Amino acid sequence: MGERPLVMSCGDPSGIGPEIAVKAWEAIGRECPFVWLGDPKHLPDGCDFRVVPDLTAPASGALPVLPVSFAAAAHAGQPDPANAAGVIEAVRRGVELVQSGAARGLVTCPIHKAALKAGAGFGFPGHTEYLAHLAGMKRVVMMLASDTLRVVPVTIHIPLSDVPRALTADALEDTIRITHAALIRDFEIAHPRIAVAGLNPHAGEDGTMGHEDGTLIAPVLERLRAEGIDLRGPLPADTMFHAPARARYDAAVCMYHDQALIPIKTLAFDEGVNVTLGLPFVRTSPDHGTAYDIAGQGVARPDSLIAALRMAWNMGA
The missing domain is CATH 3.40.718.10 (Isopropylmalate Dehydrogenase)
Structure with a gap:
């Protein structure tokens, strides 16, 4: 892939994360290369993806996917606690890859905390606190940023x-x-x-x-x-x-x-980026949630995710 890519955790597969990941890849995959961490069966039907074994695989026109196993299928707009462990594992794998230096930064798609708690006993208020735990940091800071x-x-x-x-x-x-x-x-x-x-x-x-x-x-x-x-x-x-x-x-x-x-x-509703400050690695995220009400309809806008990718790419330079 040339320069180290970003890694993107899939988030809740029943939300808009998978579809905006594909749209973001189509828009800026060459500008800000990233590898998607998730279950390929959760991607939109007919999308062009390619399973890769690691982050050193050569670039191709298709979305590179590093597979993470999930227990169940994803039904748009219907979070399934059975998939909680997979969502958490995708984040953990992303942190592991960026801490090892294999990835330039981590971009996380939206999670649903209630489903994670119900399915896997997730004991953190949100992404930010979980990332601090994984990184062993006592305090981190959440910034929301736009132009x-x-x-x-x-x-x-x-x-x-x-x-x-x-x-x-x-x-x-x-x-x-x-x-x-x-x-x-x-x-x-x-x-x-x-x-x-x-x-x-x-x-x-x-x-x-x-x-x-x-x-x-x-x-x-x-x-x-x-x-x-x-x-x-x-x-x-x-x-x-x-x-x-x-x-x-x-x-x-x-x-x-x-x-x-x-x-x-x-x-800046569609362009805001969530940035975690104080981590020993770069992490950004779109400034919105899972948007279950529009998931699977193909209408979700990738603007905030694209902004998150660009910000992570520049911060990780």
Whole structure:
């Protein structure tokens, strides 16, 4: 294949993952070569694929497939817990290949966490946490990135009611440090500017709408500014995401999942990329789920997956 390829884990085969993988290969397979990890019988009928024994197989016009065994057939829009072990194994194999240096980076297609838990006792809130476990990392950071916005939530897949307890000074500091380092290393921004949202409406408005902004967030920012990190905040989240505000920073650190994901999915729903920062390898993913409602209909758009492939390819250079 010439340069080391990317590897792509198949995700839930009952979702849109297999069909957008084929569309992405047809669109940019020569530009960003990748090998698909999954069960060939889950690919769309009639698609052109080629089973390969490893990542050193020569390039061909067909989608290269490194087979992973699955227990059952895939029925569009109907997740099957019997396939949970195969989904997890595809991710594990992808991590193994990228950690060994055989692959340039890992791109993961969407999973269905409830099916994984039901079928294989999957004990992780999502991909990000599982990848951290496989890599032996204490903390990693989830970034959602597009051409118009990069956002990083400090807390991720937890109920909103748990956020104030999970939002600690250490978690915030680690998130900012990992984000700052990644902007320099992976995005080649020499002097990153990071905007930090407050937790409460109007960033607490001097304590009248909550104390965390002043007592927890502000001291962390002050300490890191003293080290030379360019930080703005804590800022009211409701005024951080219009165009003039976005021009003043390179990434926005937010306090919880929806505070970060609502703006980027509004601005770049089909082009957003999920990037895991802090891993010892490159991992990206499309910024959408399994889309069971349209799976198997041939209408799913591969835009976000294509963006994820291009970002992984550039980051893995």
